[in-house]
Amino acid sequence: MTEGVRANPAHAFAIGTVMTIAAEILRRTPLYALHLELGGKMVPFAGYEMPVQYPVGILKEHLHTRQKCGLFDVSHMGQGFLSGDTAALERLTPADVAGLKEGMQRYGLLLTADGTIKDDFMFSRLAGERDLYLVVNAGTKEGDFAYIAEKLAASLTPRFDRALLALQGPLAAEVLERHAPGISHLTFMNVVRAAVAGAPAIISRTGYTGEDGFEISLEGRDAERVARALLGESEVLPVGLGARDSLRLEAGLCLYGHDIDESRNPAEASLMWSIGKRRKEAGDFPGAASILKGAPAIRRVGLLPEGRAPAREGAEIADKTGRVIGKLTSGGFGPSLNAPVAMGYVETAFAAIGTPVDLMVRGKPLPALVAAMPFVPHQYRRPTK
């Protein structure tokens, strides 16, 4: 048996970081000892030793998150604070930064000078604070921060020492409320400073699973105590990066370095929704002319293969005559759908929902349909109007 002849499992979880140097010293998050205690299977990921799964396994961790509540360590993500002229961030992102209200978080794309995607990130404006709180991807954090610091006069303070926990699932609010009274009043994309189990935290009602849930930024020294308090609740299971990947794929969310990278722009990536209305009208961001010029030649789409065989990242997408029209950028098995799911780029003529295509798996065509994303409906707690 050879694992990874066609799909390297480590690759399936790497965010744009090539882990080839055997002597590389892997970093550890403040929860490293806890992961070992919980039986986490540690793997190299974006320069960190991270748990890909715990003893119950990826399937159960995934399903538990959708049914109850999962706790994820995502402390490898790059946190930091941008101060000074924070609106200048609009020179590097097409998101509406200036218009972000206090107490709100927003998704943005960090663009190269050509308008291709250097990273995707979250930015927050905390109530009463001038700084913007940023969270970027783990594998790109040093590069991103250097890029932002170089391009903007604003000063950027990395806080890679901070921990970040994600508590996700339909019972997340009920569980977190016990340790952070009042927190369940937040709605999707709200962010506040609040105490959790007595520790000062930045808490947002966001996540990367498609479920309701929270992301909790903590001082490194408080992380293990808070994680233990949350894991002490009967509804909560620790969840590793394996299930994080299958959850986000079912939710139709992009994984940087796979579904989006510097070869794609926001139009191709079907991420035009992340461009602020004002920004679209002004066209004042890198690559605006090409991004706004109309239908791109290729587009990111969801794909549902027939049957049970998963198609993996890198598989070619062909039309029904056998002509290659694209490639998968993510693919695997969706435990909640109990079926394979994938996303990839196809020529725009084939991007319509319901278009039949073939995915080339082990040299054979596997029929699939272009499908709407998310594959599993988002459960975000949006404010009632």
Next chain:
Amino acid sequence: MSDVRYTDQHEWIRLDGDEATIGITKFAAESLGDVVFVELPASGKAVKAGGEAAVVESVKAASDIYAPAGGTVTATNTVLEKEPSKVNEDPEGQGWFFKMKLTDKAEFSKLMDSAAYAKFVETL
């Protein structure tokens, strides 16, 4: 009495008379994690020792299963098509992959016995 041998690729092969049954070891099943799909060879397919015979997919990756010895496939475990989790539940029993008629039993005899395989796994 049946005799079970093992490969360094973590397949097991059990010989009963002329017919051999092939699957993956408990060690392999645990390393793979939750199996979600198994592609089995067609009955009648001729396979060489070390040749690709089946594919097993876990949530995270695809892995090839090689024939431990050469021969002709005589039967496949169709239960796995609907219940691939049998591979995790009972890898060396109900989670078998396929049966084959061996071309040369000497290929079987050259493989590791359970003691040698256990020792091999300890080195990993």
